[in-house]
Amino acid sequence: MLLDCPSLKAISKIGGLHQMLGLHGYSFAAVPRDSLLCLPNCDGTNKIGASFETPCGRMLIKSAEYMKMISSLKPNIWASLADEVPAWTSEKRNRTSVDRTVQWLDDCIALDPADGGAVFGAIVGGSSVGERSRCAQEVSRRNVSGYWIGGFGLGESMDERPALLNAVTDVLPEEKPRQICGIGLPEEVLQGVAAGIDLFDSTYIYHLTLGGFALTFQMDRSKEHVPSYQLSKIGSDNAKINLRATIYRKDTSPIVDGCSCYTCQNHTRAYINHLLNVHEMLAQILLEIHNTHHYLGFFRLIREAIKEGKFELFCQKFIQTRRGHLVEAAVCA
């Protein structure tokens, strides 16, 4: 959205995001960071605004400009402007990012048009448990509808993440939704859910599709999945298969047996393999349909497990099946 095409004027004329994209039945959340085309650039960010690297060059966005975009787009939810820093920044820079982000939240709220949709307060703090907690406390004091947790997926390790996440979620009121950016792998999602995150946005599916991968991890909680070492040699594993591989040339089965997505109901692995080989756009379309469907199914399973009070068991089983594959691969190697 920061790419100025279409112009804000045009978007307003059209009537906002829902109209422009023709997706009336869906909710939209507007966030400043898009991990593909709009990456936070912490060196450029200063007290005037947040800096982003985009295909059109570096852009510095002030709160006022940001709020103009929001009122044009008319999303259902929007996150306040944040100063996201990677995991290795200095303490001082980290502290500044928290101060700035809170200040910008206040600026954005002040500029919020009456019908502006629900505001999610941005929470940063890098890899400092203390700063994360401080930021969360400050933001929770403001009148917001939910929380957007930024600064993840920017270099921290999976091991240090739970502590950082908990530092934030422990402080936040339970009844307000929490959204996180930059966390996409199934195991990472489980980490996030365990810490109390409700909404996730990431580029995981996008990158899978681009690479010609299709998600295949077990969705049926009753079946036992048998991992295969042969698959891992071609970049496939328990979670996904690489449809560019020649073993799929004559495979007339769907990506996942029993999957109800358009791709699996209508097409075979062999056909997608062919499309990938001849560089046809339809390959990405079909893969994106399946991957999105499969991924959303994963979230549905998580919700069911939570409802049944079996979330921890679900996590353990899921991680186990993944580890089982790695163990077998290690043994065979």
Added chain:
Amino acid sequence: MPVGTQGTIKGLTTNQLEEIGCQIVLGNTYHLALRPTSELIDELGGLHKFMNWPRALLTDSGGFQMVSLLHLADITEEGVTFQSPVDGKPMLLTPEESIQIQNRIGADIIMALDDVVKTTITGPRIEEAMYRTLRWIDRCIAAHKRPSEQNLFGIVQGGLDPVLRDKCVRGLVHRNLPGYAIGGLAGGEDKDSFWRVVAQCTAALPEDKPRYVMGVGYPLDIVVCSALGADMYDCVYPTRTARFGTALIPEGVLKLKHTAMADDVRPIDPTCNCMVCKNYTRAYIHCLVTKDAMGSQLLSYHNLYYMMKLGRDLHTSIIQGCFPEFVCGFLQKMFPKGDVPEWVCNAMEVAGIDISSCCAPFSSS
């Protein structure tokens, strides 16, 4: 017939093609034989099954692609010799081989291998090509293993020479084929010569069999050829022009990349009922066509919808007995000032269609 070169119309699902009202899709034998190979397609049950396309398919002979795509392709009595694009080995596509490949791919309509020559070429080569096409049709017929499942169409050649064209038509009609194509056009010849060849062929071909003008084309060309008695067409134009950001509309074309589109919140064509025109604005598509593959996908959808509707409307107007009125309406929208090109006027006169109401009188020069 949209062209689904490699077993897909670029960016559209078979579901969308059905939605648009597409009845038949063309697949290119040359490309499919290269990848994934006709043997693999055969093994997996034929192209219909491979692509999951429940309607009709037509494959061309492979000859044209070879001649136009390959550097060192050459035509001899045996067949088309060329260098394999995979490993550079000399290869030969004979009429027999072309039919066998098409038998394996399994399309409903298959095309004979013809000796196709550009209409811009003159001299004895054209005559040689015409006679060779007749000799090859016999070899194609003999090699065809599935005549009750696949319809073999012959292709009329002969350049722009009416005598040669006539001989070729007679020769093919004599073989009593399920359908006939008019080939060797749409290659750069002037429009005046183009329509005359079509008119001559359609006049001589049997009335109860389909006539397929290969490589045509622009909406205007399709309207003219239909007036002259043709039934089927194939062209990459709608989908290719979509990928360059151009949409087909009744007035002609709309270039979505133009800066004026950036603020235009109307649909591509306010009179169009397709999914794209019902949901998206020119401003949004303008953005996409310069940055995202989805731009060309949406335009392909709209352009194909436009072409399918044109075909349907032509068909309906014939059945309802108002074909001339439809043609006039079409021309009026495309040439609001009445400046209908002379070749169109001449062709319509020969076709017996009165379009005087939409032509401005010619200024005397």
